[in-house]
Amino acid sequence: xxxxxQGHWDAVVLAYSLTFGSMGVYLVSVLVRTRVALAAREAAxxxxxx
Amino acid sequence: MEPLRQCLALAQKQLLLQWRTRARLxxxxxxxxxxxxxxxxxxxxxxxxxxxxxxxxxxxxxxxxSTLSLQEAARLDVQNGALEALVLxxxxxxxxxxxxxxxxxxxxxxxxxxxxxxxxxxxxxxMKEGPLLLLAVVWLGSxxxxxxxxxxxxxxxxxxxxxxxxxxxxxxxxxPALLGAVKATEVVMAGDPMGRASSWIGLIVAxxxxxxxxxxxxxxxxxxx
Amino acid sequence: MKLMPAVGALGVFLLVVGSWIGLFVAPADRFMGDIQxxxxxxxxxxxxxxxxxxxxxxxxxxxVYGVVRPAKDGQRSWGxxxxxESSIEVGVMFGALxxxxxxxxxxxxxxxxxxxxxxxxxxxxxxxxxxxVLALRSFVDEPVRRATWSAVTTLVAYVNVPLVYFSVxxxxxxxxxxxxxxxxxxxxxxxxxxxxxxxxxxxxxxMGLRTQVARLTRETLLAGDDVGPSAGGAR
Numbered sequence: 001x002x003x004x005x006q007g008h009w010d011a012v013v014l015a016y017s018l019t020f021g022s023m024g025v026y027l028v029s030v031l032v033r034t035r036v037a038l039a040a041r042e043a044a045x046x047x048x049x050x
Numbered sequence: 051m052e053p054l055r056q057c058l059a060l061a062q063k064q065l066l067l068q069w070r071t072r073a074r075l076x077x078x079x080x081x082x083x084x085x086x087x088x089x090x091x092x093x094x095x096x097x098x099x100x101x102x103x104x105x106x107x108x109x110x111x112x113x114x115x116s117t118l119s120l121q122e123a124a125r126l127d128v129q130n131g132a133l134e135a136l137v138l139x140x141x142x143x144x145x146x147x148x149x150x151x152x153x154x155x156x157x158x159x160x161x162x163x164x165x166x167x168x169x170x171x172x173x174x175x176x177m178k179e180g181p182l183l184l185l186a187v188v189w190l191g192s193x194x195x196x197x198x199x200x201x202x203x204x205x206x207x208x209x210x211x212x213x214x215x216x217x218x219x220x221x222x223x224x225x226p227a228l229l230g231a232v233k234a235t236e237v238v239m240a241g242d243p244m245g246r247a248s249s250w251i252g253l254i255v256a257x258x259x260x261x262x263x264x265x266x267x268x269x270x271x272x273x274x275x
Numbered sequence: 276m277k278l279m280p281a282v283g284a285l286g287v288f289l290l291v292v293g294s295w296i297g298l299f300v301a302p303a304d305r306f307m308g309d310i311q312x313x314x315x316x317x318x319x320x321x322x323x324x325x326x327x328x329x330x331x332x333x334x335x336x337x338x339v340y341g342v343v344r345p346a347k348d349g350q351r352s353w354g355x356x357x358x359x360e361s362s363i364e365v366g367v368m369f370g371a372l373x374x375x376x377x378x379x380x381x382x383x384x385x386x387x388x389x390x391x392x393x394x395x396x397x398x399x400x401x402x403x404x405x406x407x408v409l410a411l412r413s414f415v416d417e418p419v420r421r422a423t424w425s426a427v428t429t430l431v432a433y434v435n436v437p438l439v440y441f442s443v444x445x446x447x448x449x450x451x452x453x454x455x456x457x458x459x460x461x462x463x464x465x466x467x468x469x470x471x472x473x474x475x476x477x478x479x480x481x482m483g484l485r486t487q488v489a490r491l492t493r494e495t496l497l498a499g500d501d502v503g504p505s506a507g508g509a510r
Binding site: 008009011012014015016018019020022023026027030031033034037038040041044045048 | 283290294298308309310312313316317320368371372375376379380382383477481484485487488491492494495498
């Protein structure tokens with residue numbers, strides 16, 4: 001590689017936003033699934049109790 | 051050597067079973083030939099390109115055929131409840147695995163052997179290092195595909211959507227074996243002045259050694275439930 | 276589970292600090308310029324992916340040990356299976372990020388999105404192997420079977436990673452010289468180190484939260500089957 005590659009901030013911004021954006025989306029998905037799993041668990045417990 | 055005797059007895063039984071359903075295996079062979087024909091349509095009537103990539107096409111066809119023949123063998127087991135019945139008998143788990151893997155290797159190796167003349171005829175592939183070395187590569191490579199394939203076919207044949215799962219699990223796994231097999235075949239076909247064939251064959255043998263022992267160890271775990 | 280949100284918050288804090296330094300404080304690379312700043316998320320992603328899959332290996336070994344030497348009371352150590360499920364999923368997530376960051380970096384640098392570089396190829400193959408394990412899990416309903424099968428496939432996949440790496444390196448060395456990184460500037464280490472810990476803590480938090488989902492789902496399933504956790508898998 002010869003000389004300094006200028007610019008390419010667009011690629012940097014894309015990589016960072018992709019990374020942190022995906023982490024955020026994954027976090028939301030895990031939280032939603034926790035809610036769903038908790039609700040299902042409670043429903044099963046109530047069914048068992050009755 | 052009780053496990054060895056069991057393994058051979060089981061292999062004999064399995065081989066007989068394969069022979070009885072040979073019409074199905076015949077269709078797998080025809081499928082392989084069809085695949086080879088289709089690959090040449092994908093490239094177009096460029097005989098030099100086809101000749102140069104003959105080794106790759108041979109192994110792609112074998113890889114596609116392997117999932118079909120492995121699934122077929124596992125299906126025979128699961129269908130009749132033979133696997134469940136065998137678990138009840140005092141048969142060594144490893145003996146069961148090696149019997150299956152041995153028979154699957156024989157099946158795939160035979161199918162591969164049949165494909166060699168087709169490749170030679172269709173793609174005008176040379177055989178500079180002689181047919182014997184090519185046969186050795188085909189059989190060693192088949193054994194490499196079969197070792198994890200037998201383990202996974204037993205597992206996927208009992209899962210939902212098993213026919214999709216088997217290639218999904220198997221194809222990325224056999225990448226090293228496939229690389230070695232294609233390269234070795236290429237070198238054997240085009241001539242080997244630099245003596246590179248032995249190192250690629252070494253890679254296949256290493257893969258064989260690792261997976262034939264590892265999968266034999268892991269197979270009994272699948273029978274626990 | 277108040278610990279995991281705290282660990283995750285610490286991770287996010289480190290990521291903000293590390294990325295700030297990486298983007299605005301650290302100097303641009305002498306040869307590659309600003310594009311090299313992708314490294315501050317790319318390399319930690321790679322490390323984190325490997326950590327996650329190593330956790331999966333440990334979890335798989337733990338479950339297999341329980342199968343080979345069952346506990347006296349017949350109790351299954353389900354924790355291993357929950358950990359396996361969560362670590363593979365988190366690892367696959369970071370692995371996907373890793374591949375995409377690599378492609379974004381490769382395009383301006385090498386002019387192509389993809390080269391058959393051993394590291395790149397190995398990560399792609401590894402990613403596919405673990406995605407296949409997740410696919411297998413989603414198609415097997417019986418919990419004991421699912422746990423054993425995914426442990427076995429995880430073991431095999433993990434063993435295969437170095438094999439893929441060396442075979443691809445060997446294979447591609449005939450075509451091209453592997454790119455080697457230039458000497459590393461000490462200025463690079465600070466944001467890289469901070470981000471590495473940030474990624475690690477975030478991954479730990481993800482795995483902790485995801486393990487909870489796996490545990491709840493499995494408990495509900497076992498309760499619904501009217502089979503106590505202790506009886507699951509008894510033959």
